[in-house]
Each structure stands twice: as C-alpha cells, then as structure tokens.
Amino acid sequence: MDFGIYIHFPYCRSKCRYCDFFSMTSPIPHEAYAEALIRELEARRPALTGRKAVSLYIGGGTPTLWRPEAAEKVLKALARSVPAEEAAEQTIEANPGTVDLGSLRAFCSAGLNRISIGAQSFRDDVLRAIGRAHSRNDIVRAAELAREAGFGNLSLDLIYGLPGQTAKDALSDAEEALSLRPEHLSVYELMVENLEFRTPLARDVQAGKVRLPDEEETFLAGEALLDLLEASGMERYEISSFARAGRRSRHNQLYWTGGEYLGLGIGASGFLLNDPEHPEKGGRRWRNHRHPRRYFADVAAGRLPEEISEPLDARTLFEERVQLGLRQAGGLSLAQAGTALGIADRVIDSIWQRAEPLIQQGWMCREGGTLRLTRKGLNFHTDLILRLLGE
Numbered sequence: 388m389d390f391g392i393y394i395h396f397p398y399c400r401s402k403c404r405y406c407d408f409f410s411m412t413s414p415i416p417h418e419a420y421a422e423a424l425i426r427e428l429e430a431r432r433p434a435l436t437g438r439k440a441v442s443l444y445i446g447g448g449t450p451t452l453w454r455p456e457a458a459e460k461v462l463k464a465l466a467r468s469v470p471a472e473e474a475a476e477q478t479i480e481a482n483p484g485t486v487d488l489g490s491l492r493a494f495c496s497a498g499l500n501r502i503s504i505g506a507q508s509f510r511d512d513v514l515r516a517i518g519r520a521h522s523r524n525d526i527v528r529a530a531e532l533a534r535e536a537g538f539g540n541l542s543l544d545l546i547y548g549l550p551g552q553t554a555k556d557a558l559s560d561a562e563e564a565l566s567l568r569p570e571h572l573s574v575y576e577l578m579v580e581n582l583e584f585r586t587p588l589a590r591d592v593q594a595g596k597v598r599l600p601d602e603e604e605t606f607l608a609g610e611a612l613l614d615l616l617e618a619s620g621m622e623r624y625e626i627s628s629f630a631r632a633g634r635r636s637r638h639n640q641l642y643w644t645g646g647e648y649l650g651l652g653i654g655a656s657g658f659l660l661n662d663p664e665h666p667e668k669g670g671r672r673w674r675n676h677r678h679p680r681r682y683f684a685d686v687a688a689g690r691l692p693e694e695i696s697e698p699l700d701a702r703t704l705f706e707e708r709v710q711l712g713l714r715q716a717g718g719l720s721l722a723q724a725g726t727a728l729g730i731a732d733r734v735i736d737s738i739w740q741r742a743e744p745l746i747q748q749g750w751m752c753r754e755g756g757t758l759r760l761t762r763k764g765l766n767f768h769t770d771l772i773l774r775l776l777g778e
Contacts, residue, residue, distance in 0.1 A: 388645075388646060388647055388660065388663040388666065389441050389637075389640075389641055389644070389646040389647070390438045390439065390440055390441065390641075390646065390647045390648065390649070390663075391440055391441060391442035391443065391444065391637070391638050391641045391646065391647070391648045391649070392440050392442070392443045392444070392465060392469065392648065392649045392651070393443075393444050393446065393638075393648050393649065393650045393651065393655060393656075393657070394424065394443070394444070394445045394446070394450075394461065394651050394652050394655070395409070395446060395447065395448065395650065395651070395652035395653060395654055395655035395675075396420075396445060396446070396447040396448040396449070396450040396452075396453055396652065397409055397410050397411055397447060397448040397652065397653045397654055397677075398410065398411060398412070398413070398415045398447070398448050398449065398452055398453075399411070399412055399447065399448055399449045399452070399482075400412065400449065400452065400485070400520060401518065401520050402518070403517060403518045403519055404516075404517050404518035404586060404587045404588040404591075405517050405518070405546075405577060405579075405586055405588040405589070406586060407585060407586055408447075408448070409448075409653075409654035409677055410447060410448045410449075411679075413679070415452060415453070417453060417454045417457040418454075418457050418460075419683070420453075420457070420652075420653075421457040421458070421460045421461050422460075423682065423683055423686045423687075424461045424464075424651050424652055425460070425461060425464045426686040426687065426689070427651050427652070427675075427686045427691075427692060428461075428464055428465065428468055428651060429468075429689075430686065430689055430690065430691050431649065431651075431691065432468055434659055435468060435469055435649065437663070438469060438647070438663070439469070439470050439471065439472060440465075440469050440470070440471040440472065440475055441471075441472050441475055441476070441637055441641075442475055442476045442477070442478070442637045442638035442641065443462075443465070443471070443475065443476070443477040443478065443499075443638075444477075444478045444480075444638040445458070445478065445479045445480065445499070446480050447480055448480075449480070449481075449482045449485055450479050450480050450481070451479065451480070451481040451482060451485045451486050451490065451491075451494075452485055455490050455493030455494050455497060456493070458479075458494065458497060459493070459496075459497035462497050462498055462499075466498075469649070475637075476500065476501055476540070476636070476637040476638060477498055477499045477500050477501060478499070478501040478502065478503055478542075478636075478638060479494055479499050479501075479502055479503070480502075480503045480504075480505065481502055481503065481504045481505070481529060481533070482504075482505050482520070482521060483504055483505070483506065483521040483522075483525040483526045483528070483529040484520050484521035484522075484525045484529075486529050486532055486533070487532070488532050488535060488536055491532055491533055491535075491536035491537075491538070492536045492537065494536075495536050495537040495538060499538075500538065500539065500540060501538065501540035501541075501542065502533045502538045502540070502541055502542070503542040503543075503544065503571075503573075504526065504529050504530060504533070504541070504542070504543050504544070505544045506526045506543045506544055506545060506560075506564060507519055507544060507545060507546045507549075508545065508546065508549060508552065508556075508560050509523045509526060509559070509560045509563040509564070510523070510551075510552070510556055510559075510560070511523055512551060513549050513550070513551055513552050513556070516549065516550045516551055516597075517546075517549060517550065517588060518587075518588075523563075526543075526567075527567065530543070530567045530569070539570075540570050540571070540634060541567070541568075541569045541570055541571070542569055542570065542571035542572065542573065542636070543564045543567065543569045543571075543572055543573070544572075544573045544574075544575070545557075545560055545561060545564055545572065545573070545574045545575070546574075546575050546576070546577050547560070547574065547575075547576055547577070547605065547608045547609065547612060548576045548577040548578070548599060548600055548605040548608065549577055549599070549600075550588075550597050550598065550599055552600060552608075553600065553604065553608075554600075554604055554605075554607045554608035554611055557608040557611070557612060558608070558611050558612060558615060561574070561612050561615050561616060562615070565615075565616075565619050565621075570630065570631045570634035571628070571629070571630045571631070571634050571635075571636060572616065572621060572628075572629045572630075573627055573628055573629075574612055574616070574627055574628075574629065575627050576605060576609060576627075577599070579592050579593075579599070606766075609766070613762070616629045617629075622635075622716075623716050624715060624716050624717065625639070625643060625714050625715050625716060626714045626765050626768060642711060643711045643712060643714055643715050644708075644711075644712065644715075645666070645704065645707070645708045645711070645712075645724070645727075647659050647660055647663065647670075650673070650674075650675065651675075652675065652682075653675060653676065653677060653679055653682045654674070654675055654676070654677040655674070655675045656672065656673065656674045656675075657672070657673055658670060658671070658672045658673075658699075659671055666701070666704065666727050666728050666729075667701045667727070667728050667729030668701070669698065669699050669700045669701055669703075669704065670698075670699045670704060671696060671697065671698055671699060672696075672697045672699060673691075673693045673695060673696045673697070674693065674694055674695040675692045675693055675694060676692050676693070676694045677694065681694075701728040701729050701730065702728075702730065702734075704728055705724060705725060705728045705730045705734070706776055708724045708728070709721070709724065709738070709772070709775065709776065710772045710776070712724065713758065713759065713760055713768065713771075713772065713775075714765075714768060715759075716759070716765070717757075717759060718754070718757045718758050718759020718760070719757065719758055719759070720756050720757050721735050721738060721739070721756060721757075721758055722735060722756045723756070737777070738758075738775060738776070739753075739758075741774060741775050741776075741777060742758055742775060745764075745771060745774065745775070749761060749763065749764075750763065750764035750767070750771055751764050751771070
C-alpha cells in the first residue's frame, strides 16, 4: 500500500477571496512551527513502523513563506523517522509573489524536487477580482526562478469560471501556462455552490454583488481547455489533472487510489489503515486542531493534536474508493477494490446493475472489470457517483 506524507503550512500574507482551504494571516512562528511538527511526528511514530514514503507534499497556506532552514529541519526529522523511496516525489506549493532564487535553491538543497505554483489566471484584472496578490509577470518570473533553482518538475494551477473571465480568456490562460513548459497542470472549475458560501467571493455571488460566467460559457471554457491540453500532449489522467508522460502527481494519486498519508501540522488531515497488509480491517482518518494554541499545547504535552478522529470500516473505504477512483480517466477495477477490502460480490454486482443504464446513456463505459466515466461523464462525476452508490 503506497504511503505519503502531507505537511500543512497554514500561514499566508493575505486570504484569497475564493479560498476555502484552512489558512490564516497571523505572524509566522518559523522555528516554533518546525519544532512543533517534529514533536507531532514523534507522537505519531508508533503508527509508522514499516511504512516507506513514495511522496512528500508541503501544502498550505503559502509554504514558500517558510524559512527554508526551518523547513529543512523538519525534512531531516522525517528522513530519520520515515524512510523514503529513492525517487520519491517531494513537492512544495508556491504563490508566485512569494519566491526568490535564494529560497528556492535552499528548498531544492533540502531535498524538494517538485514545485506547484498557484497561477490561477494570467489576467491581472481577474487576479485582482479574486484577491490574488500577484500578477501575470510574477507567475512567469516564479516559473523561471524555479527552473533556475533546480526544480525539474513544475506544476501550475489554473482556475476557470472566474469573475470577468470568458471562455476565450480561460483558453488564453492555458496557452500562457503551456508556454512555460510545465510537466503538470491542474485546471479547476470555480464552483462557489460547493463552498457553501463560506468565502467572501461566494457570499458576494450569493448577494448579487459579483457575477460569474453563466453555465454555458463555463462549459464551453472547460471543453476548449480539454481540447487544447490534450492536443498539446498533456494527458488528462484525472478530472482536473493533466501531465506529461511519467509526470503524474504521485501524491495526489494516493488520494484517488486509497493510499495512506500521514498528515502533520495545524489543520492537517491524515489517513492510515489499521493494518496495511489487511485493508479489510478498516482504518482511521483524523484532522488536527485548527486553533494554533490548541495544536501547540497538545504537541508540547506529547499528545496527538487531533480535533476529529473517525474510524472507517471496509464498506466506507470501498465507497470512497469508488467515488475517488472514478475521478481518474482510467477508471477503477471494482473487483480489485472489492477484493482488497473484503467486499461481498453482491455489493459489486449491485453497482454494476446501477451502472448499466448509465453505460447505455454514454456516461460511463465498461472495459472488462474496469468501470470508467466517459469524457462527458467526468463533467458530472458527483451526480453519477450518487446514482452509482444508490444514495
């Protein structure tokens, strides 16, 4: 069973208007946070025996605001506690306006070999509308600095369906992103209804203060983007993910294939099986405290800093495997997933029965024992999963 490590760095200079990830703008306790992460790692050590990491991901927040020497201290502690594969993917997220050549070189020297830059758009007016504190030129410069620093694996994030953005604008963004020759692109549709109006942008849309592109414009943007990226040689391997050959994100694939991941840091989530050799025995998911004071107090006392801990039985894990596995363009072998988790054949058969009319309607297709969503089906993944699982 593949295993990865996620470190959450929750600090930002400012909060973007659309962002629903946990982050805060309080002063950064660089060294203190590194020490706290190392203490949390020590508290979790008993659960890590025998595991070997295929990936490390430092997300946020804005991890490139972290002093590299503090981050390196944590990476060295991880290397002592959890061995990594020789070719392990080690990623740091970056906001374009927060990088310089010196810090990027230091992150590379510490062992990080992949960088994910949150571009979102190359139009300055759109960036201002969503509260991004960078410009188009910052994106280009950040990509250039990342290459100069030694990052051989570059990923860029784009969002379409943004305020003031047309389908033509979204296509132009993708063309500019491709001109930077990234190995990976993540392209997301902004869907404020999924944010339950928790963000300033979502609330402004609900109040009629901000207008988003209509459904048809957004759909056309998505289709045009898909055509462009596939024609450029980028493989769509997941709903929102495109990669050059051999450059799929190993860490993100953990989430889609039921892999385990150790979550460290304020607000971080993690998932471990009770027994990696026997997934049918279930597992556990947790989320750490989001309040810094509680997090720091717990790790200082040698306690696990968890706000939520949820046991997961095999049936729940199987349903999650179906939901997340079908985000992948290659689909999911229902039989293999069921066998790994000890799921009865009748459960698998019932899913195939529900899938049959969806296959006939062109939303899904069956290839041997593998079920996958078609191109049009991937656009309606959530609705189709609900029908497939009978909920």
